[in-house]
């Protein structure tokens with residue numbers, strides 16, 4: 001048998017590496033600190049036939065079983081200001097950097113733009129995968145470009161915003177480049193003429209309560225951190241993957257029909273004429289808030305979050321998700337699509 005020159009570990013527990021805290025194992029595990037490791041991997045005979053999973057912070061994953069392949073854990077580090085023009089200052093960060101750490105670092109440099117996205121768990125490299133968003137801002141609004149390696153051809157790809165095909169919790173990495181591209185670093189364009197983004201009522205209210213009528217980027221970050229800490233379970237204490245379902249989009253006709261039956265329906269008009277419904281409200285109306293199924297449950301403070309009540313397996317989470325989806329479909333005729341990736 002050929003021994004791989006790569007520092008592989010086998011039968012590796014992923015429990016500490018997924019925020020649901022699911023106790024699943026990877027057949028093989030490789031920490032990745034540089035692109036050279038990925039180039040070497042492409043010619044490694046021992047691992048060539050194994051399925052691969054790129055792992056960041058494991059905060060958007062449900063491990064439904066032991067992973068029979070190779071986990072590539074992105075651990076690269078580095079963040080720097082790389083340039084500026086009339087409109088923006090450009091900051092590049094390595095895929096393995098912690099997202100919230102990057103946000104805080106940009107604020108320390110006096111750069112605003114990412115503050116509404118404070119405290120989202122996970123890595124920089126995963127941020128474009130689902131075009132992370134929170135409190136009125138989506139990643140794509142601050143994204144400039146990224147580099148990735150195409151693991152099939154070995155080519156280094158330079159992708160701008162258009163090439164990433166961002167949409168709500170979506171990008172090309174979930175479609176054409178799925179299971180192919182490993183993001184190496186991401187460059188952000190942080191606006192020189194910074195304006196506070198207070199589109200989200202919660203943030204405006206929190207700032208009012210703090211008597212901040214002219215908030216700076218740091219104030220907004222602090223407000224977002226306070227709101228998130230109140231509303232969302234800390235994965236270190238209660239395993240979870242944040243919002244478990246996307247907010248579903250429905251036609252105007254379906255929204256009107258639902259409104260007639262449910263005048264309290266929480267819905268938001270979209271630029272394309274469709275309506276976004278609040279998935280958490282739909283789940284709450286089905287009576288799931290605070291309920292458990294096996295060792296998995298629906299968080300008592302926010303029905304959109306599924307949680308690990310202790311020793312939940314990935315299958316417990318899948319069963320609960322399916323039960324919630326079936327009830328929402330039965331009551332409202334609306335399909336809920338999970339946000340995390342099932343592995």
Ligand SMILES: Cc1cc2nc3c(=O)[nH]c(=O)nc-3n(C[C@H](O)[C@H](O)[C@H](O)COP(=O)(O)OP(=O)(O)OC[C@H]3O[C@@H](n4cnc5c(N)ncnc54)[C@H](O)[C@@H]3O)c2cc1C
Pocket residue numbers: 019053054055056057058059060061074095120121122123124125126127129130131132133134173181182183184232233234235240241242243341
């Ligand atoms: C408490 C909590 C709150 C959250 N709040 C939000 C929120 O407000 N908004 C939001 O959008 N999300 C939220 N999330 C979800 C999650 O934090 C984000 O999706 C985050 O970007 C995932 O990063 P990660 O490094 O943990 O990715 P992982 O879970 O490790 O991976 C997610 C996916 O990205 C792929 N991937 C990871 N890194 C790379 C890479 N370098 N190259 C290619 N593919 C890669 C993986 O293969 C996988 O398919 C929340 C999660 C939790 C637990």
